[in-house]
Amino acid sequence: MTGTLRTQAVRQDSPAGLQPFAWGWVTAIAGVGGLALLATLGQYGFFGDELYFVSAGHRLAVSYADQGPLVPAIAWLTDLIAPGSMVALRIPSLLITVAAVLVSALIAREFGGSRGAQALTAGAYVTSPFLLVQGTQLSTNAIDTGLWVFISWLVIRWVRTRHDGLLLGAAALTAVDMQVKWLIPFFWVAVVVGVLWFGPREMLRRPMLWAGGAGVFALMVPSLIWQARRDWPQLGMGAQVAAEQDGVGGRAMFVPMAIGSAGVLGAVLVLAGIWALLRLPALRAYRFFGVVPLLVTVAFVITDGRPYYVVGCYGAVMAAGAVFATRKVAGWRKWAGVALVLVSVVAVVAVMPWTPAAKLQPAASEQDAWAQLSVYGRFGWGELAQATRSAYLELPESERAVAVVIADSYWQASALDLDRDRYGLPPVYSPNRGFGYFGTPPDSATTVLWVGGDGTVPRARCTDVTAVGRADARLGIPGVTRDITLWRCDRPRAPWSSEWPSMLSLG
Structure with missing residues (x-):
């Protein structure tokens, strides 16, 4: 009741x-x-x-x-x-x-x-x-x-x-x-x-x-x-x-x-x-x-x-x-x-994103770029892919056959992955966030184009590391599509299959 x-x-x-x-x-x-x-x-x-x-x-x-x-x-x-x-x-x-x-x-x-x-x-x-x-x-x-x-x-x-x-x-x-x-x-x-x-x-x-x-x-x-x-x-x-x-x-x-x-x-x-x-x-x-x-x-x-x-x-x-x-x-x-x-x-x-891209100004600092991520996070993918393509074509043909791309950021990896056919790029990998679980570079990849970062990670993984290119988008995010260094990494210190699990990072 x-x-x-x-x-x-x-x-x-x-x-x-x-x-x-x-x-x-x-x-x-x-x-x-x-x-x-x-x-x-x-x-x-x-x-x-x-x-x-x-x-x-x-x-x-x-x-x-x-x-x-x-x-x-x-x-x-x-x-x-x-x-x-x-x-x-x-x-x-x-x-x-x-x-x-x-x-x-x-x-x-x-x-x-x-x-x-x-x-x-x-x-x-x-x-x-x-x-x-x-x-x-x-x-x-x-x-x-x-x-x-x-x-x-x-x-x-x-x-x-x-x-x-x-x-x-x-x-x-x-x-x-x-x-x-x-x-x-x-x-x-x-x-x-x-x-x-x-x-x-x-x-x-x-x-x-x-x-x-x-x-x-x-x-x-x-x-x-x-x-x-x-x-x-x-x-x-x-x-x-x-x-x-x-x-x-x-x-x-x-x-x-x-x-x-x-x-x-x-x-x-x-x-x-x-x-x-x-x-x-x-x-x-x-x-x-x-x-x-x-x-x-x-x-x-x-x-x-x-x-x-x-x-x-x-x-x-x-x-x-x-x-x-x-x-x-x-x-x-x-x-x-x-x-x-x-x-x-x-x-x-x-x-609202009304302003035409041509009228947008580059972010004054990295902090400003990240603060306006919804705007600046939409630029620079073409420049990044073109720079990666140029660095890839610089490789001797015999090395291109076994080369792969490893991107520092899952954003970079995604952009390059989707533009692979258009720019003629090799397979793309990244240990960053969810992209790291999409696959491991083959152990046969003795030459790697590493996109982004300051070279610390590739030097820890490869015997020979050399800066071979640069990507820079006027409106890009620093460290993602603006002021990016591309590294050539040769002779991995250990097979990728054994190294990859320890490289995975959600950061």
């Missing part, structure tokens, strides 16, 4: 009748965002990670050292349909980003939000410099973020409808997301903690939820076996991410950067949404979701994750903030809201 009364109370707290969906406003806002993304999809060149995804996709596997198989599979499929097309490669990120805008508005509707709240939610998503702009390139985070939004919607919708198929659907999308990144379990742990704390605890007694969880685990078995046989490299990526975060402020900057990624309007709605979910009587049934952004933030701070790992839950939290704003904000505060929207629009327009 007690359980029945609790269930009835929870249902009474849920909105009895939903507002009509604001198709006109929401689709217009999402459409403008989509058009802005589409206008920039062909800008500059491939981002380094995109090259890696295509290269990994040509070597389809159940798992990779640094990610799941879904994004490489997407890259392989798009490259198969439209070989070499940047626009085709980036379309999936555009589509899932636009879909996340629509679904975020649907979440606002589930919270009982008016058409204005739904439009405000969509506007906050579209004016986020991170949530929108990540749709300009194929990335694991663009796919992961969208899936978090969809899963949030299904869980939140279940609270109102109690249709257990929604929980099964959320589990199915979780299984898909686990093939992208291993971050979604943090979301589910936060949801479970929130439900245990605030209810509805009935969710945790639903067989569909646990059946879906079992299905997720079953689908992960091949990936887990792959990882276990290679000493769990994907877990080892955590140390690398932590090292990278130390370079940008570490834990001290995590919260400001995480909130800032939502944009001006988005940040206000995220903070308002957390308060509304935890305090607003009309959202009492969804109070459990108020702790989700707090708990995942704490988890990623403790584990030294990246600030943008938390943005997947922003769609739902901004929706709650929009519901609060449209119900409680009046008078001059509405005009302040209009100002926030305008500032947010200007901010997101400013960070």
Whole structure:
């Protein structure tokens, strides 16, 4: 009887009748965002990670050292349909980003939000410099973020409808997301903690939820076996991410950067949404979701994750903030809201890659280049391939027959690997990150063209090492496509088959 009364109370707290969906406003806002993304999809060149995804996709596997198989599979499929097309490669990120805008508005509707709240939610998503702009390139985070939004919607919708198929659907999308990144379990742990704390605890007694969880685990078995046989490299990526975060402020900057990624309007709605979910009587049934952004933030701070790992839950939290704003904000505060929207629009327009490449200036320093990685990480691949080709052709013909290329960086290796046929290059290898698991140089490779680095590593591996070339792109990243030395390495000190495992590095 007690359980029945609790269930009835929870249902009474849920909105009895939903507002009509604001198709006109929401689709217009999402459409403008989509058009802005589409206008920039062909800008500059491939981002380094995109090259890696295509290269990994040509070597389809159940798992990779640094990610799941879904994004490489997407890259392989798009490259198969439209070989070499940047626009085709980036379309999936555009589509899932636009879909996340629509679904975020649907979440606002589930919270009982008016058409204005739904439009405000969509506007906050579209004016986020991170949530929108990540749709300009194929990335694991663009796919992961969208899936978090969809899963949030299904869980939140279940609270109102109690249709257990929604929980099964959320589990199915979780299984898909686990093939992208291993971050979604943090979301589910936060949801479970929130439900245990605030209810509805009935969710945790639903067989569909646990059946879906079992299905997720079953689908992960091949990936887990792959990882276990290679000493769990994907877990080892955590140390690398932590090292990278130390370079940008570490834990001290995590919260400001995480909130800032939502944009001006988005940040206000995220903070308002957390308060509304935890305090607003009309959202009492969804109070459990108020702790989700707090708990995942704490988890990623403790584990030294990246600030943008938390943005997947922003769609739902901004929706709650929009519901609060449209119900409680009046008078001059509405005009302040209009100002926030305008500032947010200007901010997101400013960070979109509109500037023609010819008008871009080289980064003033290596630090500036890495700080603007999303721009400078798209240049220099052709120059790198041409320099490698020139150095390769300088080799005597007898040595070219047994030579290979080893690149210092997985970005370099991916770019050269994809340009092999075009530039007539030999097989390409790299001990860096996931590329190191793609294959080992043959022991017959007694001559190596080593691309990048300061020569320390090739000198440790080869008896004779000589600088034979240079690659330099005006807009490239120093150490990747700008100011690069090519080394000729002869007479390896030991067979590559025995040396390669110790050379592998996730850094």
